[in-house]
Amino acid sequence: ETGVTQTPRHLVMGMTNKKSLKCEQHLGHNAMYWYKQSAKKPLELMFVYSLEERVENNSVPSRFSPECPNSSHLFLHLHTLQPEDSALYLCASSQARMGGENEQFFGPGTRLTVL
């Protein structure tokens, strides 16, 4: 247990569906992240929230929409996804601090399949 939980663990959705992934961290951290891991590809950073403000967006398609209502919760809203969006979606949190040390703790991930 890393102190970062994700729900659901598995999700199958059609291309016209709308769904949301949820992440919660119990570590008192001030930064949260969404990563995408496709088969046989490195992890790709999607979004970063630090102190509840989005500070980085790596040109992710608009069909992915993050929401961070407070420092403990992070959502990823999904709509009109494509089959190539099928992947493992990972949430992480960290305590960003001066000096740059920033160990990230990851949740178990949500395995998403888009039909």
Add this chain to the structure above:
Amino acid sequence: DAKTTQPTSMDCAEGRAANLPCNHSTISGNEYVYWYRQIHSQGPQYIIHGLKNNETNEMASLIITEDRKSSTLILPHATLRDTAVYYCIGRSGYSTLTFGKGTMLLVSP
């Protein structure tokens, strides 16, 4: 952030030390070296990080060369549960982690 180079795969016998190398010849003075691992279909797990000095925790030891151009992660007594992909990452300031392809470590009986 520094580009890191790791072997694609390594084997280790159970109970022996696993020494995983990483080259980061372009690392700058304020960049930390981080190690993570990912067991199949699970989220990455933080292992250890360091700047200049060697570091040790309950999971592993990190040996950083004096010129900081390379480092070695040491798992002193590898077990079957240590089979995973190990990532070496150079990171500075508030930049985010950039994961490469890592080293697939296979621990066999």
